[in-house]
Amino acid sequence: MAGNSRDPKSGLSRRSVLKGVGVAAVAGETLLSRMAKAADAIPGPDGTSLDQPMSGPVKITLNINGKDQQVTVEPRTTLLSALRDRLEPALTGPKLVCNAGTCGACTMILNGKNVYGCSVLAIDAVGKKITTVEGLGTPDHMSPVQAAFMEKDGMMCGMCTSGFVTSVSAFLKTNPNPTLDELKQGLKGNFCRCGTYPRIFEAALSAAKAQSNVT
């Protein structure tokens, strides 16, 4: 993995990172305090405790789809990039599409809540339960939502599909029996360019119905 090849001594010094984030520290929960929280949970790469600001490669443990996994990131690495570019083996269900928290293709579930993986720092996810689309079902054992997407043709190119499947799955947990309008509200954070929306709506409503019939 590329991150290992970097010599931590020659990168930005911890001091310079500290100075750099000092300005941001004024407002609310800061990067600094979040890094400190992550540091509490995880021993540093050299066995010391990370009780001070980090820079360069840092080894952290993430709980992904029920499994603790170690990954080396930089403090600035997003959760999305940690999974796609750094974790071994990679988890590439969540897609990098806008990298700006607009399109929803990188949607993951963090402690039961939908988040954009591109807008969460990996170190911020330490100690939290991360669920990606891979954790919802597999090709041989699709979840009811995934199966409904297949049946209703809720995808074309498929680049938005992971995000939509994840959003729908999380949304149906909060609203198991939505109206079409409620569903649209729930999915307005996800974009599809091929134009599969009507089929995604059908799939979500059909999955909701199937689930309510079971319970």
Add this chain to the structure above:
Amino acid sequence: MATKTIKVPKMVNGAPTAEVEEIQVEDYGNQSWGPKDKHRLINTKIPRVDAPYKTTGTAQYTHDVRVPGMLHGRLVTSPYAHAKVTSIDTDKAMKIDGVKKILAIIEPGGEIYHEGQPVVAVAATTPEIAEDVARAVVVKYEVLPHVITAEDAMKPGVQPLIPARGRGGGRGGNSQGTAEQVDAALKNCDAVVEVEYRTPILHHCCLETHSCVSDFRGEQSATVYVSTQGTFTIPAEAARELGVPVTGVVQHMGGGFGSKLAGIGIAGQWATRLSKQTNTPVKLVLTRREEFLTSGNGPGSVQKFKAGASKDGVLVALNATQYSMPGIGNGNIAAQPYQYKAQNVYRQAITLATHEDGAVPMRAPGHPQACFAMESLMDELAYKIGMDPVEFRKKNVTDVAWHRQLDTGAKAIGWDKRNLTPGAAKGPLVRGMGCAIGAWGGGGGAGSQVDITIGQDGSVSVAVGSQDIGTGTRTYVRAIVAEELGLEMTDVQEKIGNSMYGNSSGSGGSRTTASLAPALKDAAYNARVALSKIVAPLIGADPDAVWFDNRYIMGNGKAISWKQSCAALPTAGLAARGAFQAPLAGQGAHGASFAEVEVDIETGHVRVTKMCHVQDGGLIMNRLAVESQINGGMIQSIGMALYEGRVMDAELGVMINPAFNDYKLPGAMEIPELIPIIDDGDTRDVVIGIAEPGNIPGCGAIANAVYNACGVRVRETPITPDKILNGLMQMRRVNA
């Protein structure tokens, strides 16, 4: 075609019984698909075979490829629309830990022709470090004057100053008839309109940005993964950079819409060059901003018309000047009067280059722009002579397909309930309806090679290199072969998206299916004939008198299961090959869109409430996928009509909205009730291709519906609230 009488055992619950019956079957061979309504798999609704992978995040896209030791590439792009590079300082950047290569794309002294043009490419060990390196490269520029607006581009002497650096095609105009002839005819018209329509540059916005992973390690061959619409462009283009034989891979592809027809593109070119120079694999993924600024776009247009009709509804004369605005590229707007006939036509086509990234094909190149303008014009004329817009259209198109589709669409949308007096409703919410029609060529061509291998174990694999850009290629690859061999979808495995397999065309012009499906049918037919020769003797039948159905091969009153049949094959199994068969493909697609909109005359906000699109396409491969594509076409046309367009700061020469936050795509909240209708009145039993046409007439239909609702004719897309409110204000002034 041959009618065959075959003795088969009577099948009960999918298994043969001792009872023998004679059946009459039609063997259509490899030169005909047979009647459209007689298919078992194709022309039905088939769930996508790759859905289990796409819905679980396990389908691998180029973006997802990660090979051991891979470096990450990044571009440094120009902040200026027109400039000369004066110096590139890489000292600081080269000192960053993890940098592996910095390459000048434009050397000092070289010229920049648009904002976002790549100037330097870098490679480093992680995406973050690559970003640091790109930021640390200091490029200095001498800023030169630029041209952005149509008005500036039209000024005398300006055009020769902007060199055509675009991809494909030639520039220049053409005309037919004479202006004088048209002018004379206009004098005798009952209604004449003189208007100008504009559309901005549009962006494809594929969710997977242009990207490449060049897996080259200084060895004698390489594998190159590219998000491209043409798998077979990879080997030659990548080998040019790498100097070794290349296998091209496009396993899954996150949208193209025409933007990925330019081979391996910028990402491919620089990923391969970086990897050649480092002897290391390199991944280069364009950022979303770069995707907007330097991966191509659909040209903008300015279309000026003088047109006249007679009061009995005949389009008598049209003088059209069509300016295409393809940046530094090329991109024509389809010739007016588009799908209509006019007695007198004079047309000029003029390209207006600007200092913007060059246009590339974008879903139905030049058609949505031409259609929006022509259909708005037709609508204006229809209202002026007081004729039902549907009837007016029928009077001026000859093809019965459009007559049929206009009737079907009118019924689906409830045309008879439309607003008869535009602008009369009180509001604040007023509704209206509009329609438009579109045309596309489609059709197939030679060049595909399909290879089928049937194993001793009964496995069937179909290999063809074609990419599936999201249209559902994988699914019909299986369906055609399974149907021909009397098997089910799950019995066939497809291998696609790899240049090691048989050749196929790029996905452009809605031609993939019409090119590939005939070759698939041919290969499957050849496999059936070859297998018949081996299996028929086992049941004492004539090879010409066996039938494949229900996973059995039947003849001479006996049936042998597929598995048992294949067990008789030699160890190597059976191989069959297929090529394009012209009689299996056709061309010429017609479509009609109807839209109902709701306009808030207090805020100017427009919402599409209902839309339908009727589309013909000969023999449909997969009705589920085709309906999805028609939906997609309608949704993209909603985007064009109401939300989308490149916004430029003409002073600075830069794009204001190169991000999804500001370039608005239709989202869940903008989706109306959509009715996709496959026009089964089309009796052609040939494959045509329908990828593009669903996107063509929707924009015009929506613009016409807006007029029908509130009386404001918006002649420039996107139809934003400011344009509605301005229009309403002008109407009040005129009425006051």
